[in-house]
Amino acid sequence: MRKIEHLGIAVNNLEEANELYTKLLGVEPYKQESVEREGVTTSFFKVGESKIELLEASNPESPIAKFLEKRGQGIHHIAYAVDDIKAEMKRLQDEGFVLLSDEPKPGADGKVVVFLHPKSSGGVLVELCMDQDEYEA
Numbered sequence: 539m540r541k542i543e544h545l546g547i548a549v550n551n552l553e554e555a556n557e558l559y560t561k562l563l564g565v566e567p568y569k570q571e572s573v574e575r576e577g578v579t580t581s582f583f584k585v586g587e588s589k590i591e592l593l594e595a596s597n598p599e600s601p602i603a604k605f606l607e608k609r610g611q612g613i614h615h616i617a618y619a620v621d622d623i624k625a626e627m628k629r630l631q632d633e634g635f636v637l638l639s640d641e642p643k644p645g646a647d648g649k650v651v652v653f654l655h656p657k658s659s660g661g662v663l664v665e666l667c668m669d670q671d672e673y674e675a
């Protein structure tokens with residue numbers, strides 16, 4: 539694990555959350571991106587070496603829609619940058635963590651990502667991510 543790459547925060551309304559986080563952090567979001575296969579629209583803020591990823595559900599089946607219904611707005615996941623995502627997946631699987639996919643999949647902001655089931659990681663949804671360019675090299 540290299541660093542915390544981003545914190546994912548589930549929000550009801552991305553436009554309103556963008557305004558709130560722009561005031562809070564003193565910077566505008568540098569990017570807004572939809573990832574349809576995850577059922578989310580995201581916006582990203584830089585905070586030093588890390589990032590805040592705001593997540594709005596783009597359909598009722600989205601993990602974010604379910605999360606908001608059960609738990610309301612707030613921190614949804616912690617994403618760690620890793621140097622070698624396949625090696626890290628194997629290490630974590632061998633340690634007993636439950637991966638939510640067998641292969642990394644395209645995420646937002648030029649990353650490939652994989653999630654660990656929160657029931658296997660102390661109640662916190664964990665995302666591993668790696669630059670897509672490095673992954674494909």
Ligand SMILES: CC[C@@H](C(=O)O)C(=O)SCCNC(=O)CCNC(=O)[C@H](O)C(C)(C)COP(=O)(O)OP(=O)(O)OC[C@H]1O[C@@H](n2cnc3c(N)ncnc32)[C@H](O)[C@@H]1OP(=O)(O)O
Nearest residue numbers: 546573576578601604614638645646651653656661662663
């Ligand atoms: C934009 C792409 C990417 C990026 O590049 O950064 C993203 O960040 S996408 C973010 C959205 N995508 C995901 O979250 C994908 C991974 N998540 C899942 O596959 C599912 O959400 C899940 C974790 C498997 C849960 O799905 P499911 O079992 O269908 O939902 P339930 O609501 O029934 O939850 C079961 C159980 O797990 C608890 N839970 C759910 N989400 C979280 C969470 N974020 N953190 C902690 N715990 C969570 C939920 O409360 C249920 O627990 P109990 O109520 O105790 O049974």
Ligand SMILES: [Co+2]
Nearest residue numbers: 546591617665
């Ligand atoms: Co994320």
